[in-house]
Amino acid sequence: xxxxxxxxxxxxxxxxxxxxxxxxxxxxxxxxxxxxxxxxxxxxxxxxxxxxxxxxxxxxxxxxxxxxxxxxxxxxxxxxxxxxxxxxxxxxxxxxxxxxxxxxxxxxxxxxxxxxxxxxxxxxxxxxxxxxxxxxxxxxxxxxxxxxxxxxxxxxxxxxxxxxxxxxxxxxxxxxxxxxxxxxxxxxxxxxxxxxxxxxxxxxxxxxxxxxx
Amino acid sequence: xxxxxxxxxxxxxxxxxxxxxxxxxxxxxxxxxxxxxxxxxxxxxxxxxxxxxxxxxxxxxxxxxxxxxxxxxxxxxxxxxxxxxxxxxxxxxxxxxxxxxxxxxxxxxxxxxxxxxxxxxxxxxxxxxxxxxxxxxxxxxxxxxxxxxxxxxxxxxxxxxxxxxxxxxxxxxxxxxxxxxxxxxxxxxxxxxxxxxxxxxxxxxxxxxxxxxxxxxxxxxxxxxxxxxxxxxxxxxxxxxxxxxxxxxxxxxxxxxxxxxxxxxxxxxxxxxxxxxxxxxxxxxxxxxxxxxxxx
Numbered sequence: 443x444x445x446x447x448x449x450x451x452x453x454x455x456x457x458x459x460x461x462x463x464x465x466x467x468x469x470x471x472x473x474x475x476x477x478x479x480x481x482x483x484x485x486x487x488x489x490x491x492x493x494x495x496x497x498x499x500x501x502x503x504x505x506x507x508x509x510x511x512x513x514x515x516x517x518x519x520x521x522x523x524x525x526x527x528x529x530x531x532x533x534x535x536x537x538x539x540x541x542x543x544x545x546x547x548x549x550x551x552x553x554x555x556x557x558x559x560x561x562x563x564x565x566x567x568x569x570x571x572x573x574x575x576x577x578x579x580x581x582x583x584x585x586x587x588x589x590x591x592x593x594x595x596x597x598x599x600x601x602x603x604x605x606x607x608x609x610x611x612x613x614x615x616x617x618x619x620x621x622x623x624x625x626x627x628x629x630x631x632x633x634x635x636x637x638x639x640x641x642x643x644x645x646x647x648x649x650x651x652x653x654x655x
Numbered sequence: 656x657x658x659x660x661x662x663x664x665x666x667x668x669x670x671x672x673x674x675x676x677x678x679x680x681x682x683x684x685x686x687x688x689x690x691x692x693x694x695x696x697x698x699x700x701x702x703x704x705x706x707x708x709x710x711x712x713x714x715x716x717x718x719x720x721x722x723x724x725x726x727x728x729x730x731x732x733x734x735x736x737x738x739x740x741x742x743x744x745x746x747x748x749x750x751x752x753x754x755x756x757x758x759x760x761x762x763x764x765x766x767x768x769x770x771x772x773x774x775x776x777x778x779x780x781x782x783x784x785x786x787x788x789x790x791x792x793x794x795x796x797x798x799x800x801x802x803x804x805x806x807x808x809x810x811x812x813x814x815x816x817x818x819x820x821x822x823x824x825x826x827x828x829x830x831x832x833x834x835x836x837x838x839x840x841x842x843x844x845x846x847x848x849x850x851x852x853x854x855x856x857x858x859x860x861x862x863x864x865x866x867x868x869x870x871x872x873x874x875x876x877x878x879x880x881x882x883x884x885x886x887x888x889x890x891x892x893x894x895x896x897x898x899x900x901x902x903x904x905x906x907x908x909x910x911x912x913x914x915x916x917x918x919x920x921x922x923x924x925x926x927x928x929x930x931x932x933x934x935x936x937x938x939x940x941x942x943x944x945x946x947x948x949x950x951x
Contacts, residue, residue, distance in 0.1 A: 491847045511850040518851040524844040528866040538852035541862075589853065 443467045444488065444593055444625055446651075449497030451480075451487045458484060460497075463644055463651040467502065467592075470619050470626045472636040474654065475646035481629040482521065484646065485595045488627070489518045501593060517586030517594040517624070521601065523578040527571035531562060531581050534570050538589040556584040559621060560614060576607035580614065587622060594618075596628040600635055612638050713928065720921045728922035736899050737907040738926070740818065744903060745883040748822040752830040752879040753872065760834025761860060765843060781828035789824050790892025793817070813895045818903060821889035826882040830875040837871025838864065870941065877938040881931055 445464040450457070458480045465471040475481045486492040488499055490511035498507045506514045526534050533540075535556055536549040544552075557563040560580045565573065570581060579599050586594060599615070600608050616639065619626065628639065636643045636654075643654035728734050762768075763775060781789060796802045797812050811817040845867070846859040854862060865872075887905035894901040896910055904927050911920040 486847075489847075489851050491850065510855070511847070512853045512855060514851070516851060518848060520844055520848060522844070524842070524848045526845055526849075526863055528869075537849070537862075541849075541853040541858065585848075585852070 443500075443502050444627060445498075445500040445503075446484075446488065447498045447500070449484075449487060449499065450495040451483055451492055451497075452495065453480070453483045453492070456480060456483070458487075458649050461646075461649070461651050462497075463653070465625055465627055465642065467625055468623050469641045470615075470628065470639055471642040471644060472628045472630055472640035473644045473646055473651070474630060474633065474636055477631055479646045480649065481631075481646055482597055484651075485518070485597050485627065485629055489516050489595055490514050491518075515589075515591050515593070517589070517591035519579070519582045519586045519594070519596045519599055521597045521599075523575075523582035525570035525573070525578055525581055525585070527569070529570055530566065531557075531568055531570055531573070532566040534581055535566075535584045535588055537585060542589065552588055556588060559617065560584045575602050576604075576611065579603065579611060583614070583618065587618065587624070590622075592625060594622075594624045594626045596626060598629055598631070600630065600632070615639055716921055716925055716928065720918060720925060724918040725922045725925065728919045728926075731919070733898050733902065734907055734919070734923060737902045737904050737923070740815065740901075741884060741903040744815070744818045744822055745880050747819050748826050748883040749830075749876050749880045751819070751823050752827040753876055755827055756830035756834045756875055756879075757865070757868075757872070759831050760838050761864065763835050764838035765846075778828060778831050781825050782832070786825065786886070786888030787892055790821060790889035793821060793824060793889060793893040812893065813897070813901060815894075815901060817894040818890055818901055821893045822883035822886045824889060825886055826879040829882050830879040833875035833878055834868070834871060837868045837875070840871075841867045873941050874938050877934045881934045884927060884930055884934075 443464060443466055447462050449461040450459045452458070456478070461484065473481055473484070483492060487494055490506070490509060494507060498505055500506065501514065501516070526537065529537070532553055535553045539549045539552060553566070554563075557566055560583060562577065562580050562584065565577060565581070570578070573581065583596075583599070596615075600611055603611060612635075615626075615628075618624070619639075628635070630636065644651050645654050759778065763771065763778075784792075794812065797806055806812065809816055811820055841864060846863050849859040849863045850856070885905060886903075887909065890896075890901070890903060890906060891909070896902065896906045898910065902910070904923055907923045908920045908927075911917070911923065
């Protein structure tokens with residue numbers, strides 16, 4: 443479960459004030475909002491990449507407000523994927539496990555499992571910087587899932603994709619939801635994403651988050 | 656006049672009837688298209704003047720010397736020492752410059768801190784200061800009590816370490832500027848993702864930022880090496896021009912010229928030109944072009 447309580451955070455001249463909402467465990471929540479309303483800032487604050495002025499972030503009841511990003515156990519997929527361009531797809535997928543000094547055979551098994559789930563097995567040996575938008579999003583998703591996070595934050599994962607790839611990604615995200623049993627907070631500005639994926643829809647408007655009935 | 660009739664009708668029905676529109680004014684004459692040739696010719700002539708000057712200087716050096724002079728220069732023990740010291744000092748300076756430029760570039764690019772603008776300006780001082788002033792400043796620095804204390808452990812003034820320090824004082828500024836531009840061009844988002852995946856700041860730097868900056872590193876290294884090779888003023892003031900002791904290639908050119916041996920001076924200059932072109936080729940082929948252009 444993700445719980446955000448009275449969170450205030452600013453980014454330049456723009457600020458979110460007193461934001462409160464929660465996402466129950468294993469729920470797929472979509473946070474809607476127009477461009478520039480602070481959706482990405484909110485995700486970054488939950489991931490620990492942006493300091494909070496006020497408020498708390500709780501994960502399954504544990505206060506992680508002061509934790510470093512590495513200690514939060516949150517999988518984060520930024521809008522552009524932000525793949526590690528100097529590494530292969532295999533190394534991107536296994537990165538979080540390698541950082542945790544997991545045994546080589548464990549990393550190989552997990553990378554194989556993820557590449558199968560995401561349909562990117564043929565890409566494993568390729569450098570990440572030459573991938574298409576859809577391929578990059580799959581790899582970024584796999585990289586975030588590799589260490590079995592309890593929470594997944596997705597920043598507009600479908601926004602830069604063509605319609606066909608978008609449909610494939612939606613099917614993939616549904617499949618991830620079923621297999622990974624992970625709590626997802628997916629940020630989007632398209633109502634169609636919420637209709638196709640969400641168990642729960644939030645709307646970020648004028649700096650406040652409201653539940654969409 | 657039909658135009659006046661139209662204008663009157665428009666004014667009656669328009670909510671903006673008091674506004675003068677462009678239709679009310681005399682119409683401009685039709686656009687007369689002019690040729691682009693004078694512009695391109697102007698650009699080309701002015702560019703060609705400078706490119707030709709560079710090529711003419713190189714050609715003049717090449718035609719002034721002969722393979723015989725070049726071989727004679729290469730056989731001279733003084734010049735052999737000068738080549739060895741230049742290669743050694745430039746390589747050491749490059750390594751030291753990278754060791755300093757990478758952390759400064761990363762710190763300045765990624766983290767806000769009080770006085771950052773002032774530090775940024777200070778880092779440019781060695782680039783804008785006259786080289787002789789840098790040499791003189793180093794000389795005076797090592798006359799202060801802390802400088803003398805260092806000298807007792809490792810002599811710098813009029814010694815080989817001084818050659819490296821004089822080169823470093825200038826070359827490092829160029830390496831810093833290159834690394835700063837390099838890290839500015841790399842999005843910090845990948846490092847942020849690495850933090851969420853389990854890295855600490857240091858891990859994100861070593862595993863993500865530094866491999867991403869490899870082309871900038873190469874450019875910074877080649878630039879620092881090339882700047883060190885050509886450094887003369889600070890070395891002359893701080894380390895002197897003693898043969899077989901603190902003599903680097905620019906010092907050799909100066910010493911040979913001062914005794915009227917122009918052939919040897921030109922031969923050594925040619926060696927430096929070849930080395931500079933070699934470094935420039937490496938930087939252009941494998942390094943980042945943008946930082947090199949901005950720094951130069």
